[in-house]
Amino acid sequence: MRKIALLPADxxxxxxxxxxxxxxxxxxxxxxxxxxxxxxxxxxPTSARGVTEEAVKITASGADVDVMYFxxxxxxxxxxxxxxxxxxxxxxxxxxxxxxPLLGVNLGRIGYIAEIEADELELIERALTGDYRIEERxxxxxxxERDGRIIWRSGAALNDIVVSHGxxxxxxxxxxxxxxxxxxxxxADGIIFATPTGSTAYSMSAGGPIVDPSIDCICxxxxxxxxxxxxxxxxxxxxxxxxxxxxxxxxxxxxxxxGSENVQLMKTDIVRIxxxxxxxxxxxxxxxxFRSVFRKKLARP
Numbered sequence: 124m125r126k127i128a129l130l131p132a133d134x135x136x137x138x139x140x141x142x143x144x145x146x147x148x149x150x151x152x153x154x155x156x157x158x159x160x161x162x163x164x165x166x167x168p169t170s171a172r173g174v175t176e177e178a179v180k181i182t183a184s185g186a187d188v189d190v191m192y193f194x195x196x197x198x199x200x201x202x203x204x205x206x207x208x209x210x211x212x213x214x215x216x217x218x219x220x221x222x223x224p225l226l227g228v229n230l231g232r233i234g235y236i237a238e239i240e241a242d243e244l245e246l247i248e249r250a251l252t253g254d255y256r257i258e259e260r261x262x263x264x265x266x267x268e269r270d271g272r273i274i275w276r277s278g279a280a281l282n283d284i285v286v287s288h289g290x291x292x293x294x295x296x297x298x299x300x301x302x303x304x305x306x307x308x309x310x311a312d313g314i315i316f317a318t319p320t321g322s323t324a325y326s327m328s329a330g331g332p333i334v335d336p337s338i339d340c341i342c343x344x345x346x347x348x349x350x351x352x353x354x355x356x357x358x359x360x361x362x363x364x365x366x367x368x369x370x371x372x373x374x375x376x377x378x379x380x381x382g383s384e385n386v387q388l389m390k391t392d393i394v395r396i397x398x399x400x401x402x403x404x405x406x407x408x409x410x411x412x413f414r415s416v417f418r419k420k421l422a423r424p
Contacts, residue, residue, distance in 0.1 A: 128166040128204035148241045169194045217281040217403045226406035249408040261339045262399040277380045279399040282321030287313025288374035296369035311348040331355045366394040
């Protein structure tokens with residue numbers, strides 16, 4: 124008997140329509156899972172205890188569902204985790220459930236990473252019978268070196284790592300280097316270091332290239348560069364990229380990881396960015412590839 128984890132969407136959403144949609148989807152999903160006679164465990168990070176309100180109500184009504192919290196380490200024997208929510212929820216799950224296959228049910232606006240929509244829950248039956256495939260996605264990691272010592276390491280990023288200035292609108296001056304040769308200097312609001320998955324997120328909005336997620340590479344996209352000659356670049360994932368404030372930089376710089384972790388950099392800090400040793404695993408139950416998903420979800424207003 125398969126053990127499936129379930130990550131409900133955040134019930135703190137103030138939008139009543141989206142909150143009602145989330146509650147209905149959760150009830151339908153629990154009915155489907157219990158009818159399939161699976162041992163279902165609703166696993167919720169301790170940082171999101173408020174999420175359990177709806178789940179507890181359903182549990183009390185007689186559904187054979189376990190509710191538990193985890194802090195850092197997910198429960199053992201999980202075959203895959205069903206994630207309810209938008210792309211933000213999928214990003215959080217890729218951090219908290221690192222190494223465990225994720226099946227996304229989109230409750231957000233676009234849901235580019237999610238596999239199915241809320242009205243397609245019947246497709247989960249395929250996964251419950253083992254009729255699915257695993258698609259692996261490259262991730263990035265970063266560390267900060269200060270005075271020859273590593274003072275901070277990031278978690279793995281599924282979308283991107285961004286080095287940018289703070290709230291002031293003063294332009295930043297940032298240098299990046301890869302291997303031998305002179306560093307490249309950018310006068311811009313910041314630089315996005317994106318995975319192929321993240322190439323369709325912030326990087327795309329900043330004019331970066333769209334990359335097939337089956338390719339391992341690092342997209343380097345400047346944010347609002349002040350030069351007609353500055354263009355995005357793609358590096359092999361075998362490379363390690365170094366990033367630092369240029370000597371003439373007068374802005375405070377910060378590093379963010381998938382839009383969550385936020386660390387201020389000192390003027391002499393060196394940021395080292397490379398491919399992570401871990402990969403996100405996505406559960407796929409539909410036919411069709413990257414281009415069809417892109418056209419359907421992103422080639423629209």
